Amino acid sequence: MTTRAGAGKQGNAIWVQCAACAGWFHVSEALLQARAAKLHCPHCHAQFQEAQAAQVARPC
Ligand SMILES: [Zn+2]
Numbered sequence: 001m002t003t004r005a006g007a008g009k010q011g012n013a014i015w016v017q018c019a020a021c022a023g024w025f026h027v028s029e030a031l032l033q034a035r036a037a038k039l040h041c042p043h044c045h046a047q048f049q050e051a052q053a054a055q056v057a058r059p060c
Contacts, residue, residue: 017054020046032056 013026016039023043031037038047050056 013059015057016050017056018043018046019048019052019054020044022054029058 012029014029014032015024015026017024018041021041021044023041025042027039031039032050035049038049039053040047
């Protein structure tokens with residue numbers, strides 16, 4: 001599987017891949033730093049925590 005996140009994406013947006021539908025969406029770094037916060041997939045509306053994401057792509 002190739003990761004298209006990270007290439008050409010600047011700033012502090014972090015790309016997360018939903019484990020339920022494999023769709024990518026971006027979240028703010030502040031949201032991820034709030035460890036209790038759940039991520040919300042805009043594609044299938046699943047809610048999960050960072051550790052449950054299929055992939056997390058951080059720009060550096
Ligand atoms: Zn999803």
